[in-house]
Every structure is written in structure tokens, then in C-alpha cells.
Amino acid sequence: MPEPQRIVIVGAGLAGATAAATLRERGYAGEVVMLGSDRHPPYELPALSKALLLGDRDEPAWVRDAGFYADHDIQLYGGRTVTRLEPGARRVHDDHAGSHRYDRLLLATGSRPRQLHVPGGKLPGVHTLRTLDDALALRTALRDAERVVIVGAGWIGTEVAAAARKHGADVTVVDLVRLPLQGVLGDEVAAVFRDLHTEHGVRWRLGTRVAEITGTDRVRAVRLEDGTELPADVVVVAVGVEPRVDLAHTASLDPADDGGIVVDAMLRTSVPDIYAVGDIASHFHPRYGHRVRVEHWANAKDQGAHVAGNLLGADEPFLRSPYFFTDQYDGDRAIGCEYRGLADPVADKLVVRGDLDALEFVAFWLRNGRVRAAMNVNVWDYGEALDRIVDAQATLNEDALKGEDLNSLG
CATH class of the missing domain: 3.50.50.60 (FAD/NAD(P)-binding domain)
Incomplete structure (x- = not known):
């Protein structure tokens, strides 16, 4: 597959901006155009409901410094909404009368909040x-x-x-x-x-x-x-949120049952030379053997970085496990936690290591004896071990999970 001369990215959030930056980091010298409806430079979302909302900071975490995009010849158009895709003509059109040709197109349009449809909403x-x-x-x-x-x-x-x-x-x-x-x-x-x-x-x-x-x-x-x-x-x-898939639907990209857009293991859509990442991507995950659509920060960042290689012809499957984190309150009675994997809490067996009441524990969810997901709460010694155990879907018994050194397992 020849290297594209011009890549257009629709969506200037974490996924799109990470893809653009990674293209340059991989040595891509062609044109990179990024279009986003937000008037701000690309930023990460977690701080919006955490440190920024608490008043601990006044800015989000910017994906890159303000001058990065110009310094790396990334054409960033903020405050522009793409209104139409033309896959046949390989063009996208925006609400400023712009028309942008592409050789390969990445959709990273994210999600919008669901509204409450009641009187007074x-x-x-x-x-x-x-x-x-x-x-x-x-x-x-x-x-x-x-x-x-x-x-x-x-x-x-x-x-x-x-x-x-x-x-x-x-x-x-x-x-x-x-x-x-x-x-x-x-x-x-x-x-x-x-x-x-x-x-x-x-x-x-x-x-x-x-x-x-x-x-x-x-x-x-x-x-x-x-x-x-x-x-x-x-x-x-x-x-909750709903994925922004209107553009994709009007361009006849295959819709997924979970509300997203069908992409394969390489993050390719059903239309040649169009890829999708982040909240909208219903991704066939080789580890799970079915489609997965994840609306969390790490997925946007990881898929954005991964798809850059595939836009340049790498053709490699995306294999990362879902991950998210939260921090709620501070002081002695607070929760900081990380969750890795993909569990069904109704069907899967819960195994708890530690003390729920003390807010210091690791929870595991097992299916047929294999670890499907793990969440560490106020326990920070086992991050790499939990990554390894979850990624391998390791077969481990309850006694081992509760009592053995997790760093030795997996």
C-alpha cells in the first residue's frame, strides 16, 4: 500500500490529535489536516470532571503544547464542523465552505452528552x-x-x-x-x-x-x-453519551449494533481508506473475539497512536485492553482506582483481595477461571502485574489472587 500524500483527520480531540502527532513522530512527511468543532486546541477530558471541576487547576491537560501543531506542519482548523463526507470524491466539507481532499481519512468525532428529554430539560x-x-x-x-x-x-x-x-x-x-x-x-x-x-x-x-x-x-x-x-x-x-456517527452514516459506513461504526481489528471501516477511532469505533478485538466500543480516555489515546501506523500501511491489529481510572474525594476516605479489562459483573465471578470497608483492595472478575478484568482501589503496587494478568486472561484460582504476590503471577 503506497504511502498517502494527504491525511485528513475529522475530530480534534485526544484521539485525533494523538494520531496527528504520532504520524509526525513516525516520520510521515505528507500533509496532515485536522478539523475540529471545539474552539480550543486539543485537550484531554479526564480533568474536566476531576481537577478542573474541583478548582485544583484552571486548564485541562493539553494533548500537545500550543505551538506543536504549527511547528510540525499539522494544519489544525479549530471551530470548524465537518458537515459532509464524499468517499467517492475523497473529500470532506466543513461549515466554513472548506473542501478538503484526502488520500486517507480518519474519523475521530467522539461523543456528545445525552440529553434529558423531559419538560424543563x-x-x-x-x-x-x-x-x-x-x-x-x-x-x-x-x-x-x-x-x-x-x-x-x-x-x-x-x-x-x-x-x-x-x-x-x-x-x-x-x-x-x-x-x-x-x-x-x-x-x-x-x-x-x-x-x-x-x-x-x-x-x-x-x-x-x-x-x-x-x-x-x-x-x-x-x-x-x-x-x-x-x-x-x-x-x-x-x-451517558452518544457517539457522533451522523457523518459516517450519511457516507454509508457500516453501523454497529452498539451505536458506533464497524471497524476491523486494524481500525478500518467498511469504506476503503477510511479509519475510525475512539468513542465511535466498534472495534473487532482479537482478544475477546467480538466487537468492543470503549468511551474512555485511554482508548482514545491508544487507538489514536496505533492507527497512525495503519494509516501509513502497517496493517497491525489493535490489541490493548480497555482501561479507565477515577479519583473521588480526598483525605483518608477517598477512592483512587484503575480498571483494566472487560467484565460482565452479572455473569463473571468476583474475587476480592484486600478490604472493601477500608477502601484498599483489588477486585478481579473471572470467567471460567480466567481473569477478565481487575480494578485496584487505593492499591498502587501491582499496575504492571495487573496489566499482564488481564492481557493474558490468566487462569488463576481464588487463593492465588487473594494471597500470593501478584507480581509473580500471570
């Missing part, structure tokens, strides 16, 4: 969190808020709850689930997060849904289906 004081501007606006709101209602008990919802409590607000979290993070962690580990937030003063309204957000000039309360009204100065909608 667009009132002033209702926030979502996805961009730097979202985070700065929400931080300002939290600093002045007395009562915050968060709709959604997933990772963003729980991280925002921790930030809101640090800012001194009264916080209530509403969700249909019985426990926060239940779908990812299962009942036993999810209860650890529930109890931690309860210790810090968070109230829960679980197993119910929002019927309406009330107010006239701005939000005043959240009314639940059972008629309960929760007074609120600020409402945060954290009910």
Missing part, C-alpha cells in the same frame, strides 16, 4: 459536562450553588457529586439503577462507592426517574415520577 441552570467550556461553566455554577441534583449515577455523575460536595453544595443523585455504577462493577463493589458518597453527605434517589425540571427563568426543582420535588439551584445531566 433546557432551562438555565441545567448542565451537561463534555467540553472545557462545559466544565468551566459548571464549576462557576457549583461555587454558588446551595442545592445540586445530578441525574445519572455513572462515572461522570459520581465524580461531579464529589466535586459539588467539595464546593459545599447539598447533593442528591437520581437514577433508575439500584446502585451507582452497578452495570460496570456489580452490586458488591458498587455498594462501596454508594457508601463512600453517603459518608460524604450525598443523598440518593435510586430506582426512580425524573418526570420534570421545574422553573420559569431558571431551574428551581426536579420532580420525580412519584411526585417528590427536589429543590435545586443546579441540575447536572449525566446520563
